[in-house]
Amino acid sequence: MPSKHNVEADAASVEGNILRWTSGGDEGQVELDHIVCVVSSPNTALQAQGQGPGPGYRILFLESKEEKAQDQENAPMHLGKIDISTPLPTALTPFLTQIPTHLKSQQSANAEAEPIQVVISTRSGTGTAQTVFKDLVQPLLDGLGVNYQSHETQSAQSIISLSETQFLPQASAGVEQTIILLSGDGGLIDILDVFYRNKYDSTNGVQRMAAPNIALIPCGTGNAMASSIGLRSGPASSLKSLLKGKPVSLPVFAAKVSPGSMIVTEEGNGRASIPIAPTDSDTSDACDVSASQQVMYGAVVASWGLHAALVADSDTTAYRKFGSERFKMAAQELLYPSDGSESHRFRGQITITTRTKDPSESTDGIQQTILSEQEHMYVLATLVPRLEKEFLISPDSEALGGKMQFLRFGPMAPEDAMRLMTLAYQGGQHVREETVMYQEVVRVRIDFHEDEERWRRLCIDGKIVAVEKDGWMELCMEERELLNVIKL
Structure with missing residues (x-):
């Protein structure tokens, strides 16, 4: 569902807890509590060519897909964006976010930038992962200008196969990886099982295994791990963790x-x-x-x-x-x-x-x-x-x-x-x-x-x-x- 707020604003201001904007003859507003982050505009390539609007900011925020839903807090959410080229209102300064290292493409041994990996477990829980990706994760990564590659599972063995053929070999070669995992606990355990079951050969001068960074987007039934690390408000809460969280070793x-x-x-x-x-x-x-x-x-x-x-x-x-x-x-x-x-x-x-x-x-x-x-x-x-x-x-x-x-x-x-x-x-x-x-x-x-x-x-x-x-x-x-x- 396209957001009516995916706009380039002429002006933006904050009044109380409300961000107000105008674009042409239109105007709108967003509650500050719904803002996920503010980043520098990713239009640097256009600016370099003299085609872009100049330095600016991109505001990414959550909005309900059901405007008249009685329970707005638990209603399905979509990520919208507002691009502004005017000075950033002071009240939005706390939302300024630098793209974290784990969301930046890493250089592999062949000098090609490795994209962020996104795994969409289509069978987890009640089958919401594809919708969560389309409505929240994809708009976030696109809005940040992140280079990523997505994988939809085709069977119960998909994540295991992906771990064996891609994630483990890359880690064994010392390549830093970030895996955004839209699943329940089962997807995490599939990756874990492959890594711990396979012997890592550190001989012949092979560099130390690089532990992948896994970002959880809870889409399962119980979501025990996600709930335990603070992602108790569902997939939307995991966006801020993805942006501001840090890698922590996973005990096994x-x-x-x-x-x-x-x-x-x-x-x-x-x-x-x-x-x-x-x-x-x-x-x-x-x-x-x-x-x-x-x-x-x-x-x-x-x-x-x-x-x-x-x-x-x-x-x-x-x-x-x-x-x-x-x-x-x-x-x-x-x-x-x-x-x-x-x-x-x-x-x-x-x-x-x-x-x-x-x-x-x-x-x-x-x-x-x-x-x-x-x-x-x-x-x-x-x-x-x-x-x-x-x-x-x-x-x-x-x-x-x-x-x-x-x-x-x-x-x-x-x-x-x-x-x-x-x-x-x-x-x-x-x-x-x-x-x-x-x-x-x-x-x-x-x-x-x-x-x-x-x-x-x-x-x-x-x-x-x-x-x-x-x-x-x-x-x-x-x-x-x-x-x-x-x-x-």
Whole structure:
């Protein structure tokens, strides 16, 4: 939808919280709160040829696509622009923005400028990524004069393939890259998995791998990572982060699983093998990932019990159309089975490893504890505070802080479990309850004592893993830092 404000203004002034402009016989106004940035006019080439209007400014701002929408704050947004050649009103000075380094094309080894990469995940969430790109991201990049290349996903393997054929080789060659990712958490995890699963050869004088900078534009269902780093107002809020944020290293965990474990696909009907660590694996010693061992990598959450089951059960076409509400719907069925039976008691042994501080020692010690409880309802380890915009599962977690928090509660009445989940939506108050175990850990191991496969399903950053009978999973933090996330 073209913006009626994509204009070249004759004059602009600020009155209170309103920017007013005139262009020919037209006039208009924009609330200052809706301004994304002000940049120097990109018409430098025209100016050099004597064809441009001279030095000026470009104002990029958000406007509702539905002028009469009752809820303007949550209405679909479009990015508009106003070009002015007159002096900039003083009140707009705080909005002046320099294009950040991560949005400038980098020189590769062949001396050609590498464009910014934009990945549009067409199947994420409710399928909004293409619209978000057209209405917000594309106008921003065009308005800033950024050189970029866009990729629309064609299948669930598209981001993996793009990472293997382009992102990883470029990073291994030391080329700086920025990837603007319009997706949910799954797109980030696909890139992460490719980077951490492949060995990087630093011999033969090859320069150090350049960690790509990933800018998140949330278009998924839960958007856990985006919500956790402050992008809780949807795609529009991520534009300011893209402009003013800085690259921060992305902490990653490794999830080792017992032989025979499989990734669940095709809405529960298919199975895919979990790749093994290469025989010359260069993974960190902290995780003890040996050659030929099945391992997955993540940056958000690993869970078993109620959380993993509801993510798995709701991962269908029928459920996905409900967005994040699908999780609550699946939880209702798990807690109140339609056949009238009681909610399942998940059976297994959990071992946690924590750091201990001995006042007489200069370094922290390590303590391993086997939980006495053998039946569970909710078991989760996470690196982020939020799993959804308002679902504060781990209030002590700092986004990108690199600390793993463990949360567990045992079998209880369905109404009590629902109350705990409701408290998580109320500022993370559930962690104050006596029935909830919540603490920082460095390692978690689960040995499963379940006969039925459906009760041995894990959730690793949205991917569902079915573990073999008498199997196990072990989590630990990775030491390698191979990816950055842009954070405001």
